[in-house]
Amino acid sequence: MLQDGRPVSPVNPIYFTADSFFDIFFELDVDGGPLRLNAGDFLIARELMQFQNNSGQQEFRWVWEIHEAHEGESDLGDAPDSTNSFGAAMTAYPWGVPADYPTVFLAGSPPEGPIHLSPATVAYLGQTVTQEWEADIGFDQDPTNNIIPPTNQSDLDLADDGLLNLPLNLPNCTLTTLKYLVNVITPSANLYFNAWADWNRDGDWNDTLTCPSVSAPEWIVKDQILPGLPAGLNTITTPQFMPWHPSGTASGTVVEPIWLRITLSEQPWSGTAGSGGSGPATGYAIGETEDYYFTPRIAGCTSADNDLSGTVDFSDFAWFANQWLTTTVP
Numbered sequence: 001m002l003q004d005g006r007p008v009s010p011v012n013p014i015y016f017t018a019d020s021f022f023d024i025f026f027e028l029d030v031d032g033g034p035l036r037l038n039a040g041d042f043l044i045a046r047e048l049m050q051f052q053n054n055s056g057q058q059e060f061r062w063v064w065e066i067h068e069a070h071e072g073e074s075d076l077g078d079a080p081d082s083t084n085s086f087g088a089a090m091t092a093y094p095w096g097v098p099a100d101y102p103t104v105f106l107a108g109s110p111p112e113g114p115i116h117l118s119p120a121t122v123a124y125l126g127q128t129v130t131q132e133w134e135a136d137i138g139f140d141q142d143p144t145n146n147i148i149p150p151t152n153q154s155d156l157d158l159a160d161d162g163l164l165n166l167p168l169n170l171p172n173c174t175l176t177t178l179k180y181l182v183n184v185i186t187p188s189a190n191l192y193f194n195a196w197a198d199w200n201r202d203g204d205w206n207d208t209l210t211c212p213s214v215s216a217p218e219w220i221v222k223d224q225i226l227p228g229l230p231a232g233l234n235t236i237t238t239p240q241f242m243p244w245h246p247s248g249t250a251s252g253t254v255v256e257p258i259w260l261r262i263t264l265s266e267q268p269w270s271g272t273a274g275s276g277g278s279g280p281a282t283g284y285a286i287g288e289t290e291d292y293y294f295t296p297r298i299a300g301c302t303s304a305d306n307d308l309s310g311t312v313d314f315s316d317f318a319w320f321a322n323q324w325l326t327t328t329v330p
């Protein structure tokens with residue numbers, strides 16, 4: 001608590017009338033970020049109180065308080081993560097690819113899983129959000145944990161409902177977009193949306209693949225700013241991005257499942273190379289992360305406006321010509 005911009009102290013007191021009641025709040029910062037207490041942890045605090053006793057004399061007394069942390073106020077993803085609380089190896093796909101998606105917040109960090117400390121207060125993805133203390137241990141509202149590493153189970157969060165039009169149509173090396181829902185509870189100045197897709201199915205979101213004459217990064221939506229969204233459900237379309245699939249999927253003969261992560265937060269993504277899909281070390285204050293495992297549709301372009309610019313122009317012709325030249329057998 002502050003008074004006149006200065007900390008409350010014996011030289012800067014707050015005066016209360018006799019027999020008054022008041023609440024005391026502690027706001028603690030550690031290394032510039034909020035102090036997060038894990039479920040079951042305790043905070044012991046004290047404050048020095050000066051008061052006038054029944055004899056009219058001034059006295060000082062230390063008042064001690066103890067507070068227990070609450071459970072289940074956070075949100076995390078549910079993609080498999082081999083750096084989990086059990087140290088159990090998890091796989092991303094049925095053919096045995098090791099799972100290296102950053103999902104668990106505490107264990108195996110950095111990179112940290114994207115925890116959202118107060119997911120239901122400002123805005124979240126879709127119509128619902130369930131809360132949990134950690135991705136793989138502790139209380140979970142679902143009620144199962146998001147991932148269960150010892151039995152290699154994942155994709156267990158029951159409130160992943162932000163993405164629209166599932167299974168997504170992600171045609172190989174063809175610009176596309178995706179649509180999603182944002183449920184705004186308390187309008188905020190800016191929200192940020194990010195998304196990652198495991199194009200090469202190698203168990204992480206760290207790669208950049210190559211289509212004819214253009215790159216296809218797995219960080220598919222980069223800090224899309226959502227300024228001043230009104231309260232209620234909002235349908236949002238992302239900027240264009242370039243899908244990529246392993247050899248064979250372009251013709252539609254082979255379609256492999258894929259892991260895709262979307263994150264809504266109050267700040268841009270601040271991760272580094274090799275940490276795709278992670279969150280900040282102190283966690284996000286608000287928002288939600290949702291992970292999806294599905295087999296995408298790869299239907300080809302249904303319009304000559306391949307780049308979705310609204311007009312059919314030379315860039316569309318150049319793309320189709322390049323596709324013909326690189327896929328036609330001599």
